Amino acid sequence: MPITIHLPNVLAKLADGQRTVEADGATVGAAVGEVSARFPALRPRLVDDAGNPYPFVTYYLNDEDIRFTGGFDALVRDGDEVTVVPAVAGG
C-alpha cells in the first residue's frame, strides 16, 4: 500500500535528495524497511542492525507517535504519512 514517508533535510541526501518518498508495506516497519532496502545508505540512520527503531529517532504515523499505537507493527493505510523526527541538539 503506498504511503508517504517524510524525511528531514539532513537525511534527504541519503535518499537521492528526496524529502518525501513513497513506500509500500502493510505496517510502518514494513514501509520503513522497504525504503531502507531501496536506499541502503539511509538504512543505518532509520533503524538499528536488527531493523528496530532507535530511541533517538521518533516516527509519527500521521500526527501520532507510533510508540503509542503499536510501534513498527502499527498498520498503515493508503495515503498515510510517516514523519521521521531525529534528535538534534543545536542551539
Add this chain to the structure above:
Amino acid sequence: MATTVSVDRDVAPDTLPELSREEILRYSRHLILPDVGLEGQRRLKAARVLLVGAGGLGSPAALYLAAAGVGTLGLVDFDVVDVTNLQRQVLHGTADVGRPKLDSAADRLTDINPHVDLERFETRLTSANALDIIREFDLVVDGTDNFPTRYLVNDACVLAGRPNVYGSIFRFEGQASVFATTDGPCYRCLFREPPPPGLVPSCAEGGVLGVLPGLVGTIQATEAVKLILGIGEPLIGRLLLVDALRAQFRTLTLRRDPSCPACGTRELTTLIDYEEFCGLRGAAAEEVAAPVVRELTPREVADKVARGDDFDLIDVREPHEYAIARIAGARLIPLATLPERLDTLDPAREIVVHCKVGGRSARAVRALQAAGFRQVWNLAGGITRWSDDVDPSVPKY
C-alpha cells in the same frame, strides 16, 4: 481555553509588583492588549525566567523576553563571543568578540530594558548546580547546543517542577515544545536516549542557517510569555517542527510516556552523569583502545613539503568546504567516499590526512590503518591550524 501552568511562584494579583509611570508608557502596546493588560504586565514583571545558553536560541529569546518586561532573567553561559557566532547570535556584536557572552548580553539587554534584573551564572550547568539554579526560577528556556546539557536541563526541570521551553536546531530545521509541566510530557518522552556520539553533527560541524535560531528562539520566547500570562495554547503535548527551506510549520502530538524514567515512573530521583549517559566517556575509552593515530603538526608537514618529501596529502572534507579553503597540493577525497576510493591510494607511499580541525581526518586515518595502510598521519588541528601556523592566506571558516 487557556492552559495555565502551575508554578510554585504563582502570585496573587494583589501581591504583584506595581509598574512605574515610565514602565506604563514603555509597555503601552501590551497594556492595551486585553489578554495582557495591567495585570499581565505585572505578572511579567514578577516572573523569573532562566535562559540556559546565550547563543543562537538564547539571543532572540533573551532580547524579546527583556523587551517584553520579564522582571528577572537568569543567564547561564561560560563562553566568550567568537566571530563565527555573529552570523546568528544577535545578542552580541562585532565589538564584543573576545568578551564573555554574559558581559555582552548584559550590556545589550540593559540597553533594551533597564527595568530587567539580570542574574548571571557564568558557569557550565552541571548535575551539581542545576537544581539549585533552576529552583530559583519559574521556568527555563533551553538554548543549549549539546545532548548532555539538554538531558540535564530536562531532568532538572522535571525534578524541580519547572516548565522547560525547549528549542533545538540543525541546518535548516528546528524543533520546539514545552516540556516538564505538571501533566505534560518531557524531552525523554520524545527521545528516550541520545544518539551515539558522532552520529549527529553539531552546528559547528554541520552548519546552521543564521536566521533559523531567530525563528525557533522567538517561538521559545513566545511560549515563555504565554506560560507566564496563562494565555493561549502553549506547546504542551505538541512538538512543533520548523522547516525553513519549505516554509513549513507542523505540530505533532506528544504524549507523556508512562514508562519515561523522568516524568512517567519517576524512578529518576537525582541528576546523573550526563556525559556518561550520552556515551561520551565510553567514546573516549574506545578511542584509547583503538590504534594510535599518529599526528604531524602543520609546521612539520610544511617542512616535509619544503624538503621535497614524496607523500600524499589527502583532504577528507566535503567539496563545499574545499571550495572555501584548501591546502595547495591536497587531493580531495570526502570521508564518506573514502572506502570506495581506497584502491586509488598507494599503501607504499606516506599519507597525511587533513580535515577542518582534525576529527574527521582521525577517523579517516583509522579507516586507512584498518585497510592495511601503515604510513598514515593525521594533520593536527586540520586546515584551521594550518592557517594559524603556516599559511595565514588560507581562510578560516
